[in-house]
Amino acid sequence: MRFIISLLQGSNVPVKDSACFSVSGVYFICPLTGAVLTKSEREVRIKEAILMHFEKDPLEASIMMIHTFNKDREKVKAAVDIISRYVDNICKNPTEEKYRKIKVSNKVFQEKVSCLEGSREFLQAAGFEFTVLQVEGKEDKEEFLVLAEQDSNQLEQLKEMKDRLQKGEPLRPQLDRQPQAFRSSPHATHFELPLDFYNLTAEELKKEQQLRTEAVERNAMLRTKAMREREEQRERRKYNYTLLRVRLPDENLLQGTFLARERVAALYKFVRESLVDGWQPFELVAPGGQKLKDDEEVAFNECSLVPAALLSLSWDAAVQADIAAAGGPSPSLLKPELLENIKNLV
Structure with missing residues (x-):
C-alpha cells in the first residue's frame, strides 16, 4: 500500500495540484441545513x-x-x-x-x-x-x-x-463520506492524501517524511515487541481520518471517508447502503487477509486501516448459491446513483 503526504506551501516540500489527491479534502454536512x-x-x-x-x-x-x-x-x-x-x-x-x-x-x-x-x-x-x-x-x-x-x-x-x-445534545456536523465509485484499476492501492487527513502540522509532516526515508534502516534493526507496539501507538495518533476503498466482486471499487476512531461496523453500514442488494450477507477482508466482522467493536486505527486501505468484499457462498438457483443476482452491484458518477482511478 502506498501513501503520499502532501504538505502546505512554506514547508519546502512541493505542493501537488488538488486534482492529484485521492480525495480533495475532508468535509462535513450541517445536520440543520x-x-x-x-x-x-x-x-x-x-x-x-x-x-x-x-x-x-x-x-x-x-x-x-x-x-x-x-x-x-x-x-x-x-x-x-x-x-x-x-x-x-x-x-x-x-x-x-x-x-x-x-x-x-x-x-x-x-x-x-x-x-x-x-x-x-x-x-x-x-x-x-x-x-x-x-x-x-x-x-x-x-x-x-x-x-x-x-x-x-x-x-x-x-x-x-x-x-x-x-435531553439536549451538542449539534455536531456529520462527516461527509464522499462516496465514490471507481472502475477496476491497477492503482487501487495507491493513495495521495491531503493535509486534512493528518493530526499534524506542516512542519511535523515534513519531519514525518524524513522519518519515512529512514524506515528501511529502522525496520532492519532487531526490535522488541514492546518497541513495535509503542511505534504502532504513535502511528495511530497521527491520523484523524482514513480513506477506505472496497473492491467488489465485479472488480469495481467503492471509496469513502471515515473517522480514524470509528468502528468497523460503520464501514459495513456504508457498504450495505451503497449496494443494490444490501440485504445480502457479505464479508470484508482487510489487506493482510484478516476477516472483519460486522459487529466488531475495534476502531480503524486499531486494526491498521489508517490513513488509507484497500479491502475486499466477498459474498456469503451459501446465499449466492441460492440466488443463482433462483435466477441469478442483480446485474449491477452498486446503486445507480453511484454508477452514474463512476470514475477511472489514475
Whole structure:
C-alpha cells in the first residue's frame, strides 16, 4: 500500500495540484441545513445555522445554543439543573408568584445560568419576559425574568420544555463520506492524501517524511515487541481520518471517508447502503487477509486501516448459491446513483 503526504506551501516540500489527491479534502454536512462544510468553516457555519433556526423554532434553537456553544459540559449540566429547578418549583407551586420571578442580578443566576450562551433565550422561549420591578426595601428598581401564571396545559408544556432541555445534545456536523465509485484499476492501492487527513502540522509532516526515508534502516534493526507496539501507538495518533476503498466482486471499487476512531461496523453500514442488494450477507477482508466482522467493536486505527486501505468484499457462498438457483443476482452491484458518477482511478 502506498501513501503520499502532501504538505502546505512554506514547508519546502512541493505542493501537488488538488486534482492529484485521492480525495480533495475532508468535509462535513450541517445536520440543520444539509450544507457541505470544510473543516475550517464547520464551527462558524453550525453556529450560523442554529441562530437562523430561531425563526423556525426558538425553543429548539435555544437548546441547541446551550449544548453546542458552551464547551464546558460540567457548566452546561449545572445550568440545566438550575433551570430545571426553576420549572419544577413553578409546577409544584403554580400560584406562588415568587417562583415565577428570577432576579437577573442574583449571584447564582449570574454565575451559573446567565453566563451560558442560550440560557436567556431558552427562558424567553419558555415564556419568561424581562421586566423592571420595584424591590421592597430598595429605592432602585431591578431587572427580573417573569413568567405569567400558567394554567394546567401551560404547565405541562413547561415540563415538556424542561425535558427537551435535559435531553439536549451538542449539534455536531456529520462527516461527509464522499462516496465514490471507481472502475477496476491497477492503482487501487495507491493513495495521495491531503493535509486534512493528518493530526499534524506542516512542519511535523515534513519531519514525518524524513522519518519515512529512514524506515528501511529502522525496520532492519532487531526490535522488541514492546518497541513495535509503542511505534504502532504513535502511528495511530497521527491520523484523524482514513480513506477506505472496497473492491467488489465485479472488480469495481467503492471509496469513502471515515473517522480514524470509528468502528468497523460503520464501514459495513456504508457498504450495505451503497449496494443494490444490501440485504445480502457479505464479508470484508482487510489487506493482510484478516476477516472483519460486522459487529466488531475495534476502531480503524486499531486494526491498521489508517490513513488509507484497500479491502475486499466477498459474498456469503451459501446465499449466492441460492440466488443463482433462483435466477441469478442483480446485474449491477452498486446503486445507480453511484454508477452514474463512476470514475477511472489514475
